[in-house]
Each structure stands twice: as structure tokens, then as C-alpha cells.
Amino acid sequence: xTIIRIVDxxxxxxxxxxxxxxxxxxxxxxxxxxxxxxxxxxAFDPKRAEPDGPQRWAxxxxxxxxxxxxxxxxxxxxxxxxxxxxxxxxxxGQSPNFPNARHLVPAGEITAFGAGLRTxxxxxxxxxxxxxxxxxxxxxxxxxxxxIEPAPGHTPSNGIVRVQQGENEVAFVGHMFLxxxxxxxxxxxxxxPDPETAIETRVRVLDLAAERGTVLYxxxxxxxxxxxxxxxxxxxxxx
Numbered sequence: 001x002t003i004i005r006i007v008d009x010x011x012x013x014x015x016x017x018x019x020x021x022x023x024x025x026x027x028x029x030x031x032x033x034x035x036x037x038x039x040x041x042x043a044f045d046p047k048r049a050e051p052d053g054p055q056r057w058a059x060x061x062x063x064x065x066x067x068x069x070x071x072x073x074x075x076x077x078x079x080x081x082x083x084x085x086x087x088x089x090x091x092x093g094q095s096p097n098f099p100n101a102r103h104l105v106p107a108g109e110i111t112a113f114g115a116g117l118r119t120x121x122x123x124x125x126x127x128x129x130x131x132x133x134x135x136x137x138x139x140x141x142x143x144x145x146x147x148i149e150p151a152p153g154h155t156p157s158n159g160i161v162r163v164q165q166g167e168n169e170v171a172f173v174g175h176m177f178l179x180x181x182x183x184x185x186x187x188x189x190x191x192x193p194d195p196e197t198a199i200e201t202r203v204r205v206l207d208l209a210a211e212r213g214t215v216l217y218x219x220x221x222x223x224x225x226x227x228x229x230x231x232x233x234x235x236x237x238x239x
Contacts, residue, residue: 001029001030001031001145001163001165002029002030002031002067003027003028003029003163003170003217004027004028004029004030004063004064004067004069005025005026005027005217005225005226006025006026006027006028006060006063006064006067007023007024007025007223007225008023008024008025008026008041008044008056008060008087009023009024009047009056010022010023010024010222011023011024020179020181021222022178022179022220022221022222023220023221023222023223023225024041024042024043024044024219024220025039025041025217025218025219025220025221025225026038026039026040026041026042026060026086026087026219027039027172027217028064028067028069028074029146029163030067030068030069031143034075034076034143035068035069035070035073035074035075035076036074036075036076036077036078036142036143036146037069037074037076037077037078037098037101038077038078038080038161038172039078039079039080039086039172039174039219040077040085040086040087040088040097040098041060041086041087042079042083042084042085042086042174042175042219043083043084043086043175043219043220044084044086045084045085045086045089045120045121045122045123046120048087048089048090048091048093049091049093053091054091057087057090057091057097060087061097071097071098071099072098072099072100073100074098074100074101075100075101075102076101076102076103076104076142076143077098077101077102077103077104078104078142078148078161079103079104079105079106079109080106080148080151080158080159080160080161080172080173080174080175080176080219081106081109081154081155081157081158081159081174081175082105082109082110082112082113082118082121082124082155083118083120083121083175084120084121084123085103085121085123085124085126085127086123088103088123088127089123089126089127093123093126094126095126096126096127096130096132098132099130099132101132102132102133102134103127103132103133103134104134104136104140104142104148105124105133105134105135105136106135106136106137106138106148106157106158106159107135107136107137107157108155108156108157109155109157110124110133110135111157112155112156112157136148138150138157138159142161145163145164145165146161146162146163146164147161147162147164148160148161148162149162151173151174151176151201151205152194152197152198152201153176153189153192153194153195153197153198153199153200153201153202154174154175154176154192154193154198155193156193156194156197158174158175158176158201159174160172160173160174160176160205161174162214168215169212169213169214169215170214170215170216170217171205171209171214171215171216171217172217172219173205173216173217173218173219174218174219175218175219175220176198176201176202176205176218177202177216177218177221178218178220179218179220179221180218180221180222180227180238182202183206183216183227183229183236183237183238184235184236184237184238186199186202186203186206186236187199189202206229206231206236207231209228209229210229210230210231210236213228214228214229215227215228216228216229216238227239
């Protein structure tokens with residue numbers, strides 16, 4: 001099993017006098033017989049229509065091909081939650097970029113979209129019109145050793161993708177931690193719709209990661225975009 005991290009673009013955001021660095025990422029998993037994409041560059045769907053959109057997708061597509069994850073060969077796209085649909089839809093806003101893939105979306109996220117609670121996510125209508133979307137209940141086994149499990153807080157139906165290979169474990173945490181600093185400051189959840197649940201979920205995930213040596217990947221984390229977790233008392237560090 002091979003894991004691939006591909007960056008779309010970086011950005012910065014000021015917080016408490018510090019300029020935090022981010023990178024918008026998508027992930028690929030390649031096994032002997034599966035080609036899977038996780039959270040395909042979420043949160044900035046309107047940027048698809050910007051003048052550099054075609055060039056950005058062309059570069060991402062080339063990187064996917066170089067990693068033996070050609071878009072047309074991808075069989076599954078997994079969403080931890082809906083924050084747009086990312087590069088699952090092309091720069092024209094009408095064409096699926098992974099035309100042969102089932103797009104697995106937590107059922108509660110689809111319900112929230114239908115209720116108008118997921119902005120800039122109209123691309124889901126494109127994927128649905130092409131018959132590519134499957135609403136899933138969590139936990140859900142994506143493939144052998146790959147499960148999307150419930151992780152509410154960022155949204156009520158938010159999930160994380162846990163990957164097990166032998167004694168090694170990886171977890172794709174989506175937007176549970178927008179920045180690596182939130183691993184240490186996990187109580188910073190004031191922007192979440194349900195801060196109490198978000199904090200409880202973060203602590204649960206971090207406790208398990210520290211115990212198991214899980215490698216965490218975040219959708220918006222800058223390079224290297226991943227790390228393991230240590231625990232000291234009630235505090236955690238990403239290393």
C-alpha cells in the first residue's frame with residue numbers, strides 16, 4: 001500500500017499575531033488492485049473557476065498519473081465531510097474528474113447539503129447527475145484495511161479515514177484539525193458548530209494516535225502534512 005500527498009496551493013492566515021501556513025491537499029492510496037482518493041482538495045471550490053484553474057488541475061492530474069493514480073483509473077473517492085467537492089469536478093464546473101469512481105459521502109453530509117447547510121458544494125449535483133455518489137453510513141469499510149469511521153464535531157456527520165496495514169496505522173483527519181497547532185491546542189474549537197463534541201472527538205482521536213503510533217494526515221496542513229502524536233499529561237504534540 002502506498003500513500004500519496006499532493007498539494008494544490010498554499011495560503012496563510014493570521015491568528016493571535018502569528019501567520020499560520022496551510023496547504024490545500026488531497027491524498028491517494030494505491031494498493032495492488034485499488035486506486036482511492038481521499039478528500040480531493042476541499043474547501044475552495046470557487047477557485048476552480050479562476051484563470052489558473054485548468055493549469056492547477058493539469059498539474060495535479062500529472063502528479064496523480066506519475067503516482068500510478070490516473071484520474072480515470074481511480075475507483076473510489078472518499079469524503080470525510082462536504083466542504084465543497086474539490087477537484088472531483090473539473091475547471092468547467094460540469095465534468096467529473098474521476099469519471100469511473102464511486103464517490104462515498106457520509107449520508108448526513110448529503111442531508112445537510114440538501115438542507116442548504118453546505119455552501120459552495122453545488123458540485124455534488126454534478127457528481128449526482130452522473131450517478132457517481134453513494135451515501136454511506138459510518139463506520140463504512142472502503143476496502144480491506146481502510147475504514148471511514150464517525151468523528152463528529154467539525155460537522156455532525158464528519159468522519160475520519162483509518163488505514164491499517166499490518167502493525168502500521170494511518171488516519172486522514174480531514175478538517176478535524178485545520179492546522180497542526182490544534183493538536184496541541186485541541187481546545188481551540190470556537191469556530192466549530194459543536195465545540196464540545198469537537199473537543200471530545202479530538203481528544204479521543206489523539207489518545208488513540210498516541211497509544212498506537214498512528215500517523216495523522218491533515219487536509220490543510222503544510223509540509224510535511226503529517227506526523228505522529230506524543231502525550232504528556234493532558235497535552236499532545238505532533239512530531
